[in-house]
Amino acid sequence: MGIEMINGGVTAAKGFSATSTAAEIKYKNRTDMALVYSSVPAKVAGTFTKNVVKAAPVLWDMDIVKNEEHAQAVILNSGIANACTSKEGMETNEAMAKALAEALNIPTKSVLTASTGVIGYVLPVDKVTSGAKAMAKTLSDTIEAGTEAAKAIMTTDTIKKECAVTFTLGGKKVTLGGMSKGSGMIHPDMATMLCVITTDAAITKEMLQKAVSADVKDSFNMISVDRDTSTNDSLMVLANGLAENPVIDCENDDYKTFCQALAQVTQTLAKIMAGDGEGATKLFETIVKNAKTKEDAVILSKSVITSNLVKTAVYGCDANWGRIICALGYSGVDFDPKIVDLYIESDGERIKLVENGKATDYSEEQATKILSAKHVTAIADMKMGTATATAWGCDLTYDYVKINGDYRS
């Protein structure tokens, strides 16, 4: 069985179409609403922000994922997050879902919603209901339509984020694709900023949710741009069964294949998201090897990629390894600093900076060259056990300060 990367995103799988529109919610001269639609009801699963402060669309979606077997559409917007908007925010969100449901002739509770942008503003109800109705008429199952949807949900993102894979289950070709957005306020906890994944796989709702909940631990929950967990993080997965594979209803081989395909898409999107962090010039990956437990490995790797001092050193291409060791040290995980080895790697070139807790006589020149790549990896060998984890982040730059010193204007 092989999993093959293909072009496309949310429209790659059978029965899924998408579209976008310019509703002028906040941005001018660009699209700011997107719609993803399944021609038949699809099993729905999702994970959402752990932030105590949850945006209106998050509360709406959590209810659907908990209580409904199926969903059929996801409507998304950029510009305004519809968070901290209390009752009025909930009402506007529902009005938007209802307008779309009527236009598509599906139940209102089959419409998932997602918003991203500034916190504290309510969606302009006229604009979003008009946008919803307009989009119901322009759905298309082309790759381009999926790409346009991915573009419409961008905020400070500099590149659109989508990918898709095909694989085989019970002799049937299955496709799974997704799109996401996220550049700032990215430190997902059980979810990511906004991500929609579509697949034509046949799978029960229970197994779909199981696969999604397990997956995020190694994908979206392992990225961070700025340690700020958003109020709007949402990962929504729709599986419409049109591939006609034998329904996955237990942890069999097909389930494992499905999980691998899902991981390929989510980790690809997670990495694109981390590398496109606000102001970032490079993707910074940290692999922690041979930790005592998986949990230790996760905490250690995330401590490194979230350290402002490590991130600025990566920006400056400075092999200031002391900051990496320091970030491992304050993570809360117990280890023996006297046996740690540390490497950096990029473009197939790797050097050891630290051996048994002490600097090697590495070449600063070579280290700077390795750190100058677009994708830099640090590898810490803890020599405490056999557990491994990988976390993805980005460098901290002048542009991060610039973007966020005045994001609202």
Added chain:
Amino acid sequence: MGIEMINGGVTAAKGFSATSTAAEIKYKNRTDMALVYSSVPAKVAGTFTKNVVKAAPVLWDMDIVKNEEHAQAVILNSGIANACTSKEGMETNEAMAKALAEALNIPTKSVLTASTGVIGYVLPVDKVTSGAKAMAKTLSDTIEAGTEAAKAIMTTDTIKKECAVTFTLGGKKVTLGGMSKGSGMIHPDMATMLCVITTDAAITKEMLQKAVSADVKDSFNMISVDRDTSTNDSLMVLANGLAENPVIDCENDDYKTFCQALAQVTQTLAKIMAGDGEGATKLFETIVKNAKTKEDAVILSKSVITSNLVKTAVYGCDANWGRIICALGYSGVDFDPKIVDLYIESDGERIKLVENGKATDYSEEQATKILSAKHVTAIADMKMGTATATAWGCDLTYDYVKINGDYRS
């Protein structure tokens, strides 16, 4: 009983003298070693970094604070942190302490040590032992000598940090003063970067340690510049008893007065440190009121001052209150976002941005004016109980990135 702020720092209290020298450890054309000395053995207490990776001087001092009743000198250097230097680092540190002890004719185990600077380099043993011997001959009890010591331990700090108070215990005038340094890698956990506090109060070692351990929870542990807990954080307190007050040996009224005086000095130093964070243009204070528990209040207030998105908004004088509410929300503390009130304040002017979780119709112009001050305070009223905490941080600026993108060179 009144506590009075006076000029001076570590040499303010009776029997304490100080000095500094230029040992050229890393910096040129400036002082980089300091010495604080008590003419008689002083009760010693301290708290140190919780980072698993502890610098050589931290390991040395922890042993003294644990096992010795008295200490008499603190020798400090800037430029090199002597962290991640394994056995060689310990040997160099001891050689420095020993050279000073011989020159001062005191036991080696009466010499506390502290280093700050780049991680991963060993102190040049010739330079630091020469520096130690030279300083033993130039001790002075003038205010200026204390100030020069405070200057010698600066790294990326832009201002020297010292203060002192006098108060009365049992009819005797008692003085307590201190100096500290810290600008980057500042997120102390049970201690601070480097801080030396001297007092002529008579107090038992046990009560001194009790007072210090309680104090840091509301002072140094409540500041953060960049969320990076250093390998070298050290707070050392020497009490030599020369004020001749009745010895404090239980939690009596004198103990309470002593604790108040200690808090005044530590909180003053903590605030100066936060406001002088690397690249910072202002001190950013967050007061969380009416939280369910003190622990909740601490976590909530620290979550706000450590958020990169809040810090950049403060830099940009942008009243982006959604980021503050978001940071409260992901702190891990449970609360009801629908009842939170949020204020900002500076120079005696205060406005309410959020009432019961929703924006008020505040003036953006007035908010920007308040945020433009050198000391800005955010106040979150959780309405969940009666506990309060205050945390101090700073804004995140272009200069933070500049300083740390290439700190080593």
